[in-house]
Amino acid sequence: MRQRPFRIRTRGNLPSELSGFVGRGGELARLGRLLDSARLVTVTGVGGVGKSRLALAAARAAAGGTPDGSGEGSGWGSQERYFDGVWLAELSSVRDPALLEFTLAEALGLTDHTTRPPRTVLAEHLAGRRLLLVVDGFEQLVEETAELLAELLRRSPGLRVLAAGRRTLGVEGEQVFPLAPLEPAGALELLVGRAAAADPAFAVTEANRPLLIELCARLDGIPLALELAAGRLRALSPAQVLARLEDRFALLTGGARGAAPRHRALRTAIGWSHELCAPAERLLWARLSVFAGQFDLDAAEYVCAGPDLPVDSVLDVVGELLAQSLLVREETPAGVRYRMLETVRLYGAGWLESQGDATRLRRRHRDWYMGLATWCELDWFSPRQQEVAALVEAELPNLRLALECCLDEPEELHLGQYLAGTLWFYWAGCGRLTEGRHWLDRTLEPVPGDGQDEYEGSRLKALWVLGYVAALQGDAVASMSALHECRDGAQRTGNRVAAAYAVHRMGCLALVSDDMARAGELLGSALDLYREAGELNSNVLMCQVELAMAMAFRGELAGAATLCEEVREICEDRGELWTKAYALYVLAYAALDAGDTASARRLLTECVTVNHAFRDLVGLVLAVELLALVTVSEGRPSEAAVLQGAAEPMWGGVGLRLFGSGYFNAPRLMCQERAGEALGPERYAAHAAEGRQLSVDALVLRARWVPGREGGPRTGKPAAPRRGRRVDTSL
Incomplete structure (x- = not known):
């Protein structure tokens, strides 16, 4: 399929x-x-x-x-x-x-x-x-x-x-x-509107109206130029703006010989705004050009401050750039952030290059985002886990830029390996396996004459993360190759932590490959290695959950439940949600085996909610598959068929369906058999087709519905798909 x-x-x-x-x-x-x-x-x-x-x-x-x-x-x-x-x-x-x-x-x-x-x-x-x-x-x-x-x-x-x-x-x-510049009437409307928004006291009068019309004409009706001028009207009168523009006009045309006048006019507008900036504002403008997309104040202070721009002055200078419409302030899930319009950013980048300071600033930018990734990795194992996910999502363009910077110089390849490896929690936990694989592969490409023994730890980390990502993608060959190289390198260098991760992910690969005996042996060994190294984080707890999975699949449900109750307790103490969701999956598996469908449903409902919040399709689809079996066990075969149908397209986004595992596939086959017997082939197929029509949001809402609650799944009783609606599949 x-x-x-x-x-x-x-x-x-x-x-x-x-x-x-x-x-x-x-x-x-x-x-x-x-x-x-x-x-x-x-x-x-x-x-x-x-x-x-x-x-x-x-x-x-x-x-x-x-x-x-x-x-x-x-x-x-x-x-x-x-x-x-x-x-x-x-x-x-x-x-x-x-x-x-x-x-x-x-x-x-x-x-x-x-x-x-x-x-x-x-x-x-x-x-x-x-x-x-x-x-x-x-x-x-x-x-x-x-x-x-x-x-x-x-x-x-x-x-x-x-x-x-x-x-x-x-x-x-x-x-x-x-698209031509604005007509005179439109240009005047834009200039006046933006000026009034920046300064409520601003008003058009008989005295200043001719000056404003002249200003629009001098700026050729270009919206960006007009918005920059409107920002200046907070501090200057229209006559002063025109006078300053006149003083700088010849100097700042700067367009290529023969270029269209409006091209020179835009350069004039930006260059004029640049000339009107104070030295500190021009300096910060140039330095902020190293950011891609949005950035926050902390990043701006670290990257851009220096002896000529004290860190405690950056906030005030940012405020001035905001007032002049050279920066845009935006509210995001990750907090207040700033963005520079691309045309303005490119102008600043040109000045930064001319100052000969671009390489140093790009490295400071890279260093900041390496530090950010490091702290986010630590905070992933904390109550801030969801905030971390939102922050990394917002910073992805800058993290990509930092990774590119690491790859520009062979002698800094180890920094790229460290950064790509440190972001494991984002690649695996937030639905970014494909992009993570892209960066990991690039940082691990052989470099001629590469001698990086002193940085072997960074390479080992990238290797075990690559092994982890490839295993989740169903690429067993690439996973095993990376993990063996990591284990061998860890043994050669005495790196106990890297050895633990390599053994752990070999156990994970054995788990999804149905070798439960081997999985139990490797995962148990990895836990011992983690304890010896003093390591405790989401990975370590996930290792314990995976060991519990191997035990549960072999029928050792009591022991599996004990391990996962311990994980749940630690997760709740630390505020960790992502690993906890996988522990809940195993606990639901055990509850269902014991005939406690109410507990199984409650556990899986929480599991679905968490995995959906993190965009973790692996955890989400596993929970939905098991929830379908719970549903048919409750005597609702039609709803079980809908859930099974909804899971089908999700596996296409994860990779190999149920990892090709007979153990992971057993709940699905059991549900399909029982629901099919109760409904008959035609009705089962019809309900499964309905499920395939569900979006992930609708599916999660439906999965969280509790039997006996007023109404039915989603917003009422299960409804037939809207006519003309197609299967909503994608990543």
Whole structure:
């Protein structure tokens, strides 16, 4: 059976509009009509002209809401055309072509643990779907983006793409929508609106109106330039702004000879804003350009501070850059974060290069994110586990940049190995096996003349993490190869901790390969090694849970339950949730064997909730499979068939179904047999088909429903799938 990815079903991921969308009503209507007739539309124009905002406004309207994202209008788009949603892929921070496919998969909410290429996963996910994909900021990877989108469009007739960039993609069938600067009336409306938002006391008067109109004309109606000017109107009058612009105009044109005037105008606007900044502001602007995407204040202070920019001054300077619209403040699940508009960031990066300080700043950036990963690994075994998951998710673009920095110099390869290995909890615990495998493979590639014996510990860590990830993907050969190399290296160097991890993951591989005797022997040995080394964390507890699994599968249920009760107690004491969920799975297995279906359901309900929160498909699908058996044991074969059907597409995203294990497969076969006998083949197949229609959110809601509670699973009694609804599979 073809493996398929699994995706949490939502209608899209478009961000909310935080400020009014002004001055582009005509362009918005024309773009909407063009998008109705073409499958690939690219909005082009100079940086700062408003391509991204127009594309997002068009996407919101296509999704059935108003261009400002309020959702209060019907919009001019067809919801039926985009039945599977409208999705935004931000590519501006992606530099490595190898990460392009990962980024698109991430934007679509995909999680795939298999060894399939991400391009295959994307193509299979999009086949048969009707959705609009918005691609923004592709200029640095235009050829790779064009080739990928052309293939996806060719293989997915229901896909439409709205791209925004400084140049066209050059793909057959592409319709280009050149975006000009704002007309005078629209430019004035934008300037005045932004100025009033920055300073409520600002008002248009008979005296300043002509000056504001002149300022709009001098800035050629470019939205970014106007927003920068509006930020300056907090401190300067329109006359002062014009005077300063006049003083700097000739110096700061800076455009290439023969370039379009508006290109020079944008450079003038940014350069003028740069000149108006105080020295500390210009310095921080340049240094912040090393970040990809969002960053927080702590990161900015560590990376950017120095003798010429004291750490206690960074907050004030950040505030000034925010006031001048050179930084954007954003509220995220990981807290308050900042982001620099890409055009502004690139200008700062140019100054950083000209100062000869780019290499040093990139290394400081790398060092910060290595430290962040280290602390997150420690905090994973704490009550902050969910916060850690959200933080690493938010910092992923910067962590990728740090990994790339490590790979740039062969003598720093050990740092990449350390960083890729340290993120094991994210790769394995938060649904990122495929990307983790990508980085681990890259950092472990042989380097000619590589002599890194003094850094062997970093390589050993990367090896056992690779073995772990490959085992979860069902790639036994790669897993065993990495783990044997890790064990041999650990024995050679006397690294007891690495040896324990290697033996542990060999036991894990034996467990999913149905060699329970070997699994019990290896996992027991690993626990002894962990104790000798004084190691206690989520991995150690997971080793104990896996030993309990091996015992349970061999019928030693009392001993397995004792081990998992101990793990649960430690997890609750430490605030650990991820490993606890696996312990609950084993305890539910034992409770069901004892005939206590109520306890088994309660344990599995908690297990499902935790695994869903962490996007851990391995744990989630195992719990759903066992919950189906609990359900048929409660005398509800129809619901059991629905749950079994829901689990089927999830295994496609994990990898080899039930790891190819007869032991892990036993609950499924037993449930299928009992539910099939009760329902008959046709009714069983119909209910399983209903389950295959469920999104992961609907499945989790259904799994958490308790028999006897008013209503039925989900939001009432089990309902037939909506007509026209398809199986929601993806990562």
